[in-house]
Amino acid sequence: MAHGSKLMALNSQRMSILLPTGQPRIESMRMINITKRFPGVLANDKVNFDVKAGEIHALLGENGAGKSTLMRQLGGLYRPDGGEIHLDGKPVQFKSPADSIQRGIGMIHQHFMLVPTLTVAENVALGLPSSRGLQLDLDKVSQKIEKLAQRYGLKIHPDAYVWQLSVGEQQRVEIMKALYRGAALLALDEPTAVLTPQEVDDLFKVLRGMAADGHALIFISHKLHEIIDISHRVTVMRDSKVVATHPTAGSTKTQLAREMVGREVILQYDKTPYKPGAxxxxxxxxxxxxxxxxxxxxxxxxxxxxxxxxxxxxxxxxxxxxxxxxxxxxxxxxxxxxxxxxxxxxxxxxxxxxxxxxxxxxxxxxxxxxxxxxxxxxxxxxxxxxxxxxxxxxxxxxxxxxxxxxxxxxxxxxxxxxxxxxxxxxxxxxxxxxxxxxxxxxxxxxxxxxxxxxxxxxxxxxxxxxxxxxxxxxxxxxxxxxxxxxxxxxxxxxxxxxxxxxxxxxxxxxxxxxxxxxxxxxxxxx
Amino acid sequence: MSQVRRIVNTSFETLLPVVGVIVALIIGAFMLLALGANPITAYGALIEGAFGSQYSFMQTLVKATPLLLVGLGVCIAFRGGVINIGGEGQIIVGGLGATAIALALPNLPGVLLLPLALIAGIISGAIWGGIPGVLKARLGVNEILTTIMMNAIAQQLSNFLLRGPMIDPKEVLAKTYLPQSAQVPEQAWLMRLLPPTLLHLGTILAVVLAIGVFVFLWRTIIGYRIRAVGLNPSAAKYAGINVPTYQALALVLGGAFAGLAGAVEVLGVSHRMLDGVSGGYGFSGIVTALFGKLHPLGSIPASVLFGSLLVGADKMQRAVQVPASLIQVLLGLVVIFVVSSDIWVRRRASKRQTNG
CATH class of the missing domain: 3.40.50.300 (P-loop containing nucleotide triphosphate hydrolases)
Structure with a gap:
């Protein structure tokens, strides 16, 4: 991998601008007319979705709207029944998650895929070949993690054990794993679901930094204020279809909620007067x-x-x-x-x-x-x-x-x-x-x-x-x-x-x- | 369209066990070849031995009976999320209990003595399953280990009793000292249904109990709780169900059915307690239950299939001179294929599910 990425970097230096991680940027990713069927269910119906380098594109929709299915096709977990995926204008096919990772796509799932009894560095290195063959190169891994952590403002210590980390810190480890593997495009599935307001702020700082550096980011959520806060563009999905794609600036929570649910949504409740009893x-x-x-x-x-x-x-x-x-x-x-x-x-x-x-x-x-x-x-x-x-x-x-x-x-x-x-x-x-x-x-x-x-x-x-x-x-x-x-x-x-x-x-x-x-x-x- | 697909899927999933059997038989054929036997002759003898005549088919049903009874107990235990490997020991103590009661009360009429002897077998088995059950509920001791250990204890108990206190006095007189009990009084025997075949009332009892277990698991409060505890102990506990109690109960019931199997073997077939009465039914019963998808009604055809393999094995041994224990190998292969195909089906199903 280390050797391979060097080669790739050499090749791409001639072709495109590099990210701070040394990886080529993904200038654009387009999913065109993606259709995915499961027995009895049409999960994605001619879905169009795209993201550019330097952009945070929010994908909004209720559970069951087809967001995760769409992302799983980008991550190589499912293959589309119809439609195409283009990277930098060229059609690509992801046969497996490894295939997708190799092309610079990183997925941060809602449920973390970490081994609690291993350290951060060990988790990051897990599944990657060592630069020293059979001997571990964790010291090198740690160095690289520290460099990346500094560059992206990801506060993590490579020698900490994962079980000692808070949920927010574990999420940073997942992001680090993706960056370490050379992700130029990062899709985050409901990343704020488990975070405190302060941790959400920290995460958003990291994401904004990554976008500024030329990463393409997909942010999946159904929290409206977060989408308004972080994203440049938003695509709303409902019932397996895309119902709207527009710039986030100028959108209101009420408008997004209506697009997502398909009707007016109450964001504030009428409460009866507070009359506490026994x-x-x-x-x-x-x-x-x-x-x-x-x-x-x-x-x-x-x-x-x-x-x-x-x-x-x-x-x-x-x-x-x-x-x-x-x-x-x-x-x-x-x-x-x-x-x-x-x-x-x-x-x-x-x-x-x-x-x-x-x-x-x-x-x-x-x-x-x-x-x-x-x-x-x-x-x-x-x-x-x-x-x-x-x-x-x-x-x-x-x-x-x-x-x-x-x-x-x-x-x-x-x-x-x-x-x-x-x-x-x-x-x-x-x-x-x-x-x-x-x-x-x-x-x-x-x-x-x-x-x-x-x-x-x-x-x-x-x-x-x-x-x-x-x-x-x-x-x-x-x-x-x-x-x-x-x-x-x-x-x-x-x-x-x-x-x-x-x-x-x-x-x-x-x-x-x-x-x-x-x-x-x-x-x-x- | 999706309707058709569902029917195809369902029938495919129902047929999978059959495919498992066929694959196991094909592999078995290569083993037969390796042993220098002609697989076609061997399997021909196997089928002939199991279904060739009325007598042989009835013999198949006689062998299926303890398999079904043990399998029913295994169904309950596994549905309750506990694993009962103690069938062998529970059969032995069930046989001992039934024999002891029948011999102790020789003057009781059959209408009393037979049920009493059966109940003695059930209670003995229930105790043998209950000890691991209580150990698990109270101390969290792994029931797989304890049920296996209880097998050894039962075997030694049987060795002691059949060579000492319970030995047939005639064996002592004749100085042959075969480890077996005296014959139980005739009024305690399970009725022969089709003499001269060995088919007895126990077979019908087992089928009725299979229906009973189905009703128990899916129609009663206790059955519902056992299934809830087996599928998700955390949710069951949250809902106020006493999880350890129902796990222990599942083991007790599993033991009761195996104990009954032992009693039925004594009262229906051998009419006395023999060394080796369990005959591997304790383990083959697990296979039967798994093959029947842990469903009491599915266990009925499964027990007939495995009964036929056991009966046919003797004929096969005589016809082509291979060890009858090859059948145990076949049983093992069947389990491997059925269980793994089951996992494969479930994976396929979960892959088909959408998740947003």
């Missing part, structure tokens, strides 16, 4: 241990009242996950108390909490929220199958299950071919709606809700938010744990910021601003 969830001096034996939740006390949405903000990994797990009975409580609707449930099992009127929407939807091989209706009865109307004596009552499933699917507007479809065939947003339907149908007094709209498209997010506000009007006490500040600000009545397992401060909604929350999330007491 304390439904009472947490007192809670201490919970983390996976590595540290105090992940450190003396947390809070009260959530009837008819209130209590938001918890914080950078991922500051104890929110452990707090939610302790409240749902998945993680033991060290000291402190948890009282739900007057019932002491500090050490209760999940079943006792459910019986006490607590519902929960788990952060890890696919792992803890659903059994993915089960049908939609089987998933709808995951908690309540043991009693009427879903079962009688020892037998499940399929008539009642079918009837209730149909009602919930209609009421929550779950898009599914039938109630018997395995839930894994549904989109993320629809899976989340199934979970919401199940948890809300139980008429909970307390709702623990973790990252309810992470990875969920805007249409479904909007719907989920409205259902949460409906629950608030109905008197449910909701604990909303989220990393999405927009979501917290739109829904919460009070917001607590968690940092390092402790609550930094509890702020009333009308006194909360993104800046103030951002500072608290970074551990700065205001």
């Amino acid at each position: 304390a439904m969830l009472r947490i007192e001096d809670l201490v919970v241990m983390g996976d590595r034996g540290q105090k992940a939740v450190h003396d947390v006390s809070l009260i959530v009242r009837e008819g209130e949405i209590f938001g918890i903000a914080g950078v991922s990994g500051n104890g929110q996950r452990e707090l939610a797990e302790a409240l749902t009975g998945l993680r033991p409580v060290q000291t402190g108390r948890v009282v739900v609707a007057g019932q002491e449930l500090t050490h209760a099992k999940p079943a006792q909490r459910i019986a006490a009127g607590q519902s929960a929407i788990p952060e890890e939807r696919m792992r803890e929220g659903v059994v993915k091989e089960f049908s939609v209706s089987e998933n709808l009865i995951l908690q309540d199958h043991g009693h009427e109307p879903y079962s009688r004596n020892i037998f499940l009552n399929f008539d009642a299950i079918a009837k209730e499933s149909k009602r919930l699917i209609d009421e929550f507007r779950v898009k599914t071919p039938s109630a018997e479809t395995p839930i894994k065939n549904l989109s993320g947003g629809n899976i989340q709606k199934v979970i919401m339907a199940r948890e809300i149908n139980r008429k909970p007094r307390v709702l623990i809700c973790a990252q309810p709209t992470r990875g969920v498209d805007i249409g479904a997010s909007e719907y989920i938010h409205q259902r949460l506000l409906e629950q608030r009007s109905a008197g449910t006490a909701t604990l909303l744990i989220s990393e999405d500040l927009d979501e917290l600000l739109a829904l919460s009545d009070r917001i607590a910021v968690m940092f390092d397992g402790k609550i930094m401060s509890i702020i009333d909604r009308d006194k909360a601003t993104v800046e103030r929350l951002g500072l608290l999330m970074a551990g700065v007491k205001a």
